[in-house]
Amino acid sequence: MNTLFEKIWDKHVVDTLADGTIQLYIDRHFCHEVTSPQAFGGLRARGLKVFRPEQTLCMPDHNVPTLKQEFPIEDPISKNQVDTLASNAQEFGITYYGIGNNKNGIIHVVGPENGYTQPGMTIVCGDSHTSTHGAMGAIAFGIGTSEVEMTLATQCIFQRKPKTMRITVDGKRKPGVTAKDIALYIISQMTTGGATGYFVEYAGEAIRATSMEERLTICNLSIEMGARGGMVAPDETTFEYLKGREFAPKGEEWEKALAYWKTLKSDEDAVFDKEIVYHAEDIEPMVTYGTNPGMGMGISGTIPSLESVDEASRISYKKALDYMGFQPGEPIQGKSIDYVFLGSCTNGRIEDFRAFAHFVKGKKKADNVIAWLVPGSWNVARQIKEEGLDVILTEAGFSLRQPGCSACLAMNDDKVPAGKYAVSTSNRNFEGRQGPGARTILAGPLVAAAAAVTGKITDPRTL
Ligand SMILES: CC(C)[C@H](C(=O)O)[C@@H](O)C(=O)O
Ligand code: SF4
Numbered sequence: 001m002n003t004l005f006e007k008i009w010d011k012h013v014v015d016t017l018a019d020g021t022i023q024l025y026i027d028r029h030f031c032h033e034v035t036s037p038q039a040f041g042g043l044r045a046r047g048l049k050v051f052r053p054e055q056t057l058c059m060p061d062h063n064v065p066t067l068k069q070e071f072p073i074e075d076p077i078s079k080n081q082v083d084t085l086a087s088n089a090q091e092f093g094i095t096y097y098g099i100g101n102n103k104n105g106i107i108h109v110v111g112p113e114n115g116y117t118q119p120g121m122t123i124v125c126g127d128s129h130t131s132t133h134g135a136m137g138a139i140a141f142g143i144g145t146s147e148v149e150m151t152l153a154t155q156c157i158f159q160r161k162p163k164t165m166r167i168t169v170d171g172k173r174k175p176g177v178t179a180k181d182i183a184l185y186i187i188s189q190m191t192t193g194g195a196t197g198y199f200v201e202y203a204g205e206a207i208r209a210t211s212m213e214e215r216l217t218i219c220n221l222s223i224e225m226g227a228r229g230g231m232v233a234p235d236e237t238t239f240e241y242l243k244g245r246e247f248a249p250k251g252e253e254w255e256k257a258l259a260y261w262k263t264l265k266s267d268e269d270a271v272f273d274k275e276i277v278y279h280a281e282d283i284e285p286m287v288t289y290g291t292n293p294g295m296g297m298g299i300s301g302t303i304p305s306l307e308s309v310d311e312a313s314r315i316s317y318k319k320a321l322d323y324m325g326f327q328p329g330e331p332i333q334g335k336s337i338d339y340v341f342l343g344s345c346t347n348g349r350i351e352d353f354r355a356f357a358h359f360v361k362g363k364k365k366a367d368n369v370i371a372w373l374v375p376g377s378w379n380v381a382r383q384i385k386e387e388g389l390d391v392i393l394t395e396a397g398f399s400l401r402q403p404g405c406s407a408c409l410a411m412n413d414d415k416v417p418a419g420k421y422a423v424s425t426s427n428r429n430f431e432g433r434q435g436p437g438a439r440t441i442l443a444g445p446l447v448a449a450a451a452a453v454t455g456k457i458t459d460p461r462t463l
Helices: 005-013 037-046 076-092 107-113 128-136 145-154 178-189 212-225 236-242 251-261 311-324 351-360 378-386 390-396 447-452
Strands: 011-016 022-025 028-031 055-060 122-125 139-142 157-161 163-170 199-205 229-231 273-279 286-288 296-298 341-342 371-375 421-423 440-442
Touching: 005 011, 005 022, 005 139, 005 199, 011 178, 011 311, 011 390, 028 107, 028 145, 037 076, 037 139, 037 145, 055 076, 107 122, 107 212, 122 128, 122 145, 128 139, 128 229, 145 157, 163 178, 163 447, 178 212, 178 236, 178 273, 178 286, 178 296, 199 212, 212 229, 212 351, 212 440, 236 251, 236 390, 341 351, 341 447, 351 378, 351 390, 351 447, 378 390, 421 447
Parallel strands: 028 055, 028 122, 122 139, 163 199, 163 273, 199 229, 341 371, 341 421, 421 440
Antiparallel strands: 011 022, 022 157, 286 296, 286 440
């Protein structure tokens, strides 16, 4: 009578300390340029080696430019971070997919797509969106830099066991509703702190019906409601996606792994610390109207009135709307926008580009919109070309950029100017997230595509 989480967790417990802290074994460690320099520095200072270098994969993603990657990075801070990761990886003997490497991309896009992420694993990275990998039936969560150092040195970290929560989404989604809409809906109901302290398993008919990439989108956003991580039990969808990928087990090893992976589901009588149920029929295309991912609404609705917010939160609510330049009670549809960003570890995968391209086919980009279409990895970029999506996009007036985190957090040059509105398929709409003063409206790839061709917030179901 165990949950999926417990089954995987228990297999990875090395030791339990007197105070209940667990020493947890880590199967896979992803490492990017932002949160790793001090960790490598710490190893060097203590004269330590990386204990199991083959279990860490490094790549720069946050600071990479999305144009002219063939040339040295111009920004000295970004260049230094990227160069530091390259030299650390070389010094410590870790696999490194640098800029220009055809396997480079956003780490949370690359891990699943090359099969480095697998069911039943424990996976960490010095990055909050590590929760993405849980979509493949793994325990995956973000860690701090001191834990990055610990992982490099020992392949273990110390953790408190989180509480478990199951979020069931019953029923069937309506047409035009994407995985991003499901996730934004869940966060709008849960609020940004609603899952704090919990590890979430997503279940139910609507979740089972999602593709592998849609699950990655949903689990990616778990962190935005405070969850430690999110996961989906692996099934045929997962196995089919994994089979034949570079790091996936092959031949007899595959059969052995598959037999084990099939046991990875919560038992019928498993007990969760908290159970929540939503209905897919209640979900419509979503957008955010405020400055945290919990401030989401159905696209056909009106921005919540001041009175609908509890009194203690009204000042911060008003501040968020002022930042966005929106009024309580007004409809959000029809609002003029300036930028569209398709990309990030939330929605930068091939299915997102297919959805976007399919939608804009035969239409034209609105003149008032600057669109940044940024594939999540070089693998995605190649697939876009192979499928001829680039031709469709070009005909509709769009152009593609090179892979990286890009405008998701604007650590590179892709910054939305102050006061401008960006409909963004990324995961955070905090003040200044996409550039100082930038205003972010989070949405899925279809809402982004509808905004790109109309220049306004538009319900994609109406086009
Ligand atoms: C830079 C990194 C530490 C950060 C994270 O942890 O999520 C970033 O990826 C983000 O999305 O804000
Ligand atoms: S794409 Fe965005 S959310 Fe994902 S790792 Fe990069 S900065 Fe973080």
